[in-house]
Amino acid sequence: MESLIAILPILGVFLLLFEFRQSSLRAGIFAYIVTLLITIITSSFKLTSKGIFHATIKGMLISFIAAYVLFFGIFLFHLMNKSGKIDIIASCIAQATKDKIMQAIILVIGFSPLIESTSGFGTAFLVVTPILIALGFEHFKAALIGLVSLLAVPWGALSTGTVIGANLGKIPLENMGIGSAIVGIPTFIYFLAIAVYLAGGKKGVQEKWKEVILFSLTFGISILIFNAYVSVELAGVLSALITTGLGFIVVKLSYKKNKKYGNLAFNEISTSQEEVRESIFKVMSPYLFLTFFIFISRLIPAIKDFLESHFVIELPNYSFSLALLYSPGFWLLMACLFAIFIFRIQWLVIWDSLKETLKQWLPFVISTTAFVAMAEIMAESGMTMHIANIAGTLFGATFIFISPIIGGLGGFLTGSNTGANAMFINLQVQTAHQLGMSPDLFAYAQNTSASHSTMAAPSRVMLGASLCDIQSRENSLLKNICFIVAGALLIITLTTSLWLWLF
DSSP: OHHHHHHHHHHHHHIIIIISOOOHHHHHHHHHHHHHHHHHHOSTTOOOHHHHHHHHHHHHHHHHHHHHHHHHHHHHHHHHHHTTHHHHHHHHHHHHOOOHHHHHHHIIIIIHHHHHHHHOTTHHHHHHHHHHHHTTOOHHHHHHHHHHTOTTGGGHHHHHHHHHHHHHHTOOHHHHHHHHHHHHHHHHHHHHHHHHHHHHHHHHHHHHHHHHHHHHHHHHHHHHHHHHHTOHHHHHHHHHHHHHHHHHHHHHHHHHHOGGGOSOOGGGSSSOHHHHHHHHHHHHHHHHHHHHHHHHHHHOHHHHHHHHHSSEEEEGGGTEEEETTTSHHHHHHHHHHHHHHHTTOOHHHHHHHHHHHHHHHHHHHHHHHHHHHHHHHHHHHTHHHHHHHHHHHHHGGGHHHHHHHHHHHHHHHHSOHHHHHHHHHHHHHHHHHHHTSOHHHHHHHHHHHHHHHGGGOHHHHHHHHHHTTOGGGHHHHHHHHHHHHHHHHHHHHHHHHHHHHHO
């Protein structure tokens, strides 16, 4: 009976999201209320009002770390989008080559990770999919490729989901970033190969397998190096910039070698080569501004020390500390102001962008806070430990095969890496402790599997079907992307199992 009670909040989330098709917002609030009632009514997991309050406030504070970053990430996207700058970047890709497969490669492994790393919230899908349709891709394939392009979700919104997971699981952030990158590299190859197959079929894969390896390894190795030597928050942005730049270089070299790979070289676009370069540089300047200042804030000790010691929110009772100036959220705010200034964005556009941002941001903040507070109360009351003990007893060492499935279910149901980590990372880590296995490895499996499974979240698939005007094929779209994600979960399972066996 205790086991059923302990798992009741998680079961409630499953039922509301999957059976009753409720939003993550309603499911999160429901799960929090159920968890609250369990700690009040039952004797096994009883908490005092002080304990409940403490866990809830702690959950709110952890959520604020993500909310601070995400608000300005979404705001930057809307400023860029409503002022037409996203369209200019997309136009550069379209004009550079008519080769659909190369267009898909640049969008999937370069441009999409750049948008997702700065904005998060699956925003890249909303940007890339219409571009694919405009480039001539069939609507169903455009939707699938757009979903697959969300391969950098662990570093979405400057790694907010990964930061939350590291906080909750008490895993060093650098370890979390590096481990997620290592586990993720094989999936990058897999997802890009899938995108190429969707764009060009079996023949496309045969023709472009070298490009698939080149671009996916460039992205994967870059993201690993930047996690290790620069910062976890910035790793996705820097890797995306490098990979996007590589895409344009490859296109240019291919054009010179054989004109069939592109109809226009860079110096044959409607404007001169110098004007195009200036235009691209200016349009990309807010992202370059963001990258530069986060970069120096992490690598120059004097600047880092200053930012970490001024305007710091310190709440020792809740083991909470947030340096407002050191957080990526501050530099995203500066990038927003920079974009407004450099592009001379009108106040009406700023106001519209702000309204759109709030519309997206508020539901996320409320649902994430509810999920994180639920997780904190479950941990404080002993529910998570009880479930971990049961899982350890039932599965033993074979839990390593179950771990990615649990993470995948969280991502699938919530459509959010942050929400999935809030639900399950404590369970994963505590089960690993019970089994005497590496909690870090289970955290990596949770983080990557949850992130990749957000591609198949029913709410996102429904949005994709609507966006591409293929509502009648929504079920088929869901089945296809679920099949693709299942392949990624299998790869993560094999990678983590091999890691465990070797080390």
